[in-house]
Amino acid sequence: MGYDMTVGKPLRVILRFMIPLLIGNIFQTLYNMVDTMIVGRFVGANALAAVGSTGTIMFMVMGTTMGLTQGVTILTSQRFGAGDADGVKRSVANGSLLVVCTAALMTVLSLSVIRGLLRLINTPAEIYDDAYAYISVICTFIICNVAYNFLSSLLRAIGNSRVPLYFLIFSAFLNIFLDLIFIVNFGRGTRGAAEATVLSQAIAAFLCGVYIFRRGKILLPSRDMLHFDREISRVQLKMAIPMALQFAITASGTVIMQSALNLFGATAVAAVSSANKYHNLVMQGMFALGATMSAYVGQNFGKKELGRIRTGVRTAVTIAVVYGIVAGILVMLFHRQALSLFFASDMDMDSLLVYATPYLSMISMCFVPLGMIFIFRNSMQGCGYSFLPMMVGVMELLFRIAAAAASMVLGSFLLAAACDPLAWIGAGVFSVLAYRSVIRRVEASPV
Numbered sequence: 145m146g147y148d149m150t151v152g153k154p155l156r157v158i159l160r161f162m163i164p165l166l167i168g169n170i171f172q173t174l175y176n177m178v179d180t181m182i183v184g185r186f187v188g189a190n191a192l193a194a195v196g197s198t199g200t201i202m203f204m205v206m207g208t209t210m211g212l213t214q215g216v217t218i219l220t221s222q223r224f225g226a227g228d229a230d231g232v233k234r235s236v237a238n239g240s241l242l243v244v245c246t247a248a249l250m251t252v253l254s255l256s257v258i259r260g261l262l263r264l265i266n267t268p269a270e271i272y273d274d275a276y277a278y279i280s281v282i283c284t285f286i287i288c289n290v291a292y293n294f295l296s297s298l299l300r301a302i303g304n305s306r307v308p309l310y311f312l313i314f315s316a317f318l319n320i321f322l323d324l325i326f327i328v329n330f331g332r333g334t335r336g337a338a339e340a341t342v343l344s345q346a347i348a349a350f351l352c353g354v355y356i357f358r359r360g361k362i363l364l365p366s367r368d369m370l371h372f373d374r375e376i377s378r379v380q381l382k383m384a385i386p387m388a389l390q391f392a393i394t395a396s397g398t399v400i401m402q403s404a405l406n407l408f409g410a411t412a413v414a415a416v417s418s419a420n421k422y423h424n425l426v427m428q429g430m431f432a433l434g435a436t437m438s439a440y441v442g443q444n445f446g447k448k449e450l451g452r453i454r455t456g457v458r459t460a461v462t463i464a465v466v467y468g469i470v471a472g473i474l475v476m477l478f479h480r481q482a483l484s485l486f487f488a489s490d491m492d493m494d495s496l497l498v499y500a501t502p503y504l505s506m507i508s509m510c511f512v513p514l515g516m517i518f519i520f521r522n523s524m525q526g527c528g529y530s531f532l533p534m535m536v537g538v539m540e541l542l543f544r545i546a547a548a549a550a551s552m553v554l555g556s557f558l559l560a561a562a563c564d565p566l567a568w569i570g571a572g573v574f575s576v577l578a579y580r581s582v583i584r585r586v587e588a589s590p591v
Contacts, residue, residue, distance in 0.1 A: 149303055149443045150225055154456040158436055158463070161305050165432035168309040171316040173425045180421050182323045184414075184486045187274075187333050192486060193410045194274035194334055196417020200402040201261050201279055204395030205254045206289055211391035212246050213294040214435075215384030218442050218525060219376070220363075221301035225446030229362055236298060237365035238376040242384070247290040254283040265403040268410050274334040281338035288342045291349035295356060298363050300439050307355055315348035386530035390521075390537035397544030401563035404548040408499070408557050415499035416561070418486040419479070423507050426475050427514065429467045433460055434518030441526025450587055457523050457579070464515030472508035479504050503561040510565040513572030520579035527586050532578040539574045543567040 149157050184192035216239035223231035258279050267275055282289075296308035319340050326336030356363050405416055437460055444452045483500055484493055517540075521533045544563045551559035 148225075149440045150447045150449050150452065154440075154452060154459045158433075158440060158456060158459055161300075161303065161439065162429075162432050162436040162463075164305040164309040165300075165435055166429050168305075168312040169428035169432050170425065171309075171313050173421075173428055174316060177421045177425060178320050178323055180418065181486050182327050183334060183337050184418070186328055189414050189487060190271050190410055191274050191334055193268070193414040193417060194271035195278050195337060196420070197265070197267050197271060197402065197406065197413050198262075198275050198279040198282075199417065199420065200265065200395065200398040201258060202282055203398055204392060205250060205283060205286065207391030207395045208388045209246060209250055209286060209290045210293050211387035211389070212384045213243055213290065213297050214438065215387035215525070215530070216242055216294070216380045217297040217301040218383050218438065218528070219380055220298060221439055221442030221526070222446035222528070224302045224362075225443030227447075232302070232362055233365040234369050234373060234376060235380070236363050237369040237371075238373050239294070239298075239380055240365075241370070241372055242377065242380060243290060243294045246388075247287045250290075251283065251286045254286065255280065258283055261399070265399055266406040268406060268413065271410055271413070278334040278338045281335055281342060285342035285346070288345040288349060292345050292352060295349055295352035298356065299352065299360065300435065301442070302360075302362065303439065303443070304360075305436075305439075308352060311348045311351040311355075314351070315344040318347060319344035383525065383528065383530050386534040387525060390534045393534070393537040393541045397541040397563070397567060400541075400548045401544050401560065404551045404560040404563070405557075407552065407555075408560070411495055412499045412557065414487075415483075415496040416503055418483050418496070419500040419504050419507075421486070422479065422482045423475050423504060426471045427511055429471065430464065430511065430515045430518045433464060433467075433515065434522040436460075437519055438522040438526045441523045445527050445586070453523070453527070453586075454583065457519060457583075460519045460523075461516070464519055465512055468511035468515050471511050475504055475508040499557065499561075502558055506562055506565040510568045514568045516572040517568065517575050520575040524579055524582045527582060529582050532582060536571050536575045536578065539571040540567040543570040 149161065151157075180192055180195055183195050217235075220232055220235040220239065223235055259276065262272060262275055262279070296312075299305070299308050322340035322343060323337060326332045326340050330336060332339065406413055437457070440456050441453050444450075444456070479500065480493070480497065483496060487493070487496070517536060521536045524533045543566045547559050547563040547566050550556070551563075
């Protein structure tokens with residue numbers, strides 16, 4: 145059921161945990177891409193631009209809740225690494241209550257601000273209604289996304305990355321099937337794409353819950369544990385709030401970037417949205433490596449295996465460098481063929497590539513610094529540190545604001561497209577320096 149990451153060669157341990165995560169992330173990205181492809185082919189390029197334009201808002205809302213679920217389960221990982229079974233159960237019980245309360249709060253808040261956010265990011269008038277139809281459904285059913293992320297994070301906290309993968313693959317195929325029914329058969333447009341997504345997430349969450357109930361006894365608290373514990377809440381919120389803020393801060397930067405891109409019209413939005421889906425697929429290894437390091441460092445920190453933390457981080461850096469170079473090459477080699485999948489055959493691809501090619505060129509050269517962000521930020525969080533990882537997000541935000549503001553003032557699409565690469569370089573350098581500071585503190589006081 146669980147996987148002890150405190151023993152064995154770090155490279156083998158990291159890859160064994162990371163590869164199922166990578167496959168799962170790819171499937172999750174694929175079914176998000178399928179949403180976009182089906183919308184683009186059966187509803188139109190404006191509808192595709194509408195779905196794409198909401199991506200930053202979706203990342204802000206879902207990323208905040210994801211940060212919370214990951215932060216809450218770090219304590220579970222540490223207690224599992226320390227061999228404290230009762231502590232694991234109490235961590236799960238308290239975390240469950242925190243997550244439910246947060247999901248309810250985020251639902252109310254997001255539904256109250258999404259119209260204003262769509263206007264704030266300069267959403268073109270011709271795609272506004274489709275954009276609102278899509279994002280309103282996603283925000284109404286935030287609980288589906290939160291439930292899956294929390295339950296899968298619990299399984300990963302005890303070293304099980306395979307079971308969430310199996311359920312995610314099933315959910316991905318289900319989402320494709322539901323997309324075709326809701327969009328093609330029922331003609332529900334962008335709203336149907338969102339309905340297919342949330343229903344698939346709900347089923348994946350249900351399957352994770354059934355598995356934990358039947359096979360994951362260490363994650364099942366007793367009834368008397370189902371209450372808020374002040375000390376556990378303090379520890380979990382100490383990690384969860386900064387991680388949620390970290391995602392919110394990073395997402396704020398992407399919202400600002402989107403507002404700059406939207407000024408160049410629906411064609412530019414459609415081009416960058418489809419390019420973004422493509423490069424997101426290729427860079428999923430970075431997300432998987434980051435999640436792996438959170439669990440790896442969390443377990444080894446709980447067991448006080450500080451030497452293994454350093455060795456594991458060095459190993460992860462090597463993996464990220466190799467992966468980043470290969471991913472960048474793949475992005476540029478196949479970008480025209482990949483982008484053509486998102487549009488009907490009569491679409492003028494040259495008009496899209498004018499925007500997509502320079503964007504992807506800059507992105508593909510910066511995957512390595514992006515990898516550094518995920519490795520060092522998640523490793524610091526695994527050690528129980530929250531402030532400096534949050535500041536990594538602040539650095540991303542500052543660089544995106546600077547590039548987006550310059551783009552809007554100068555009317556430069558290239559500066560708008562450079563928001564992500566510049567943010568990754570600046571935050572990547574900062575994350576390396578921050579990690580070195582944290583690891584020195586950890587080694588100076590290993591208790």
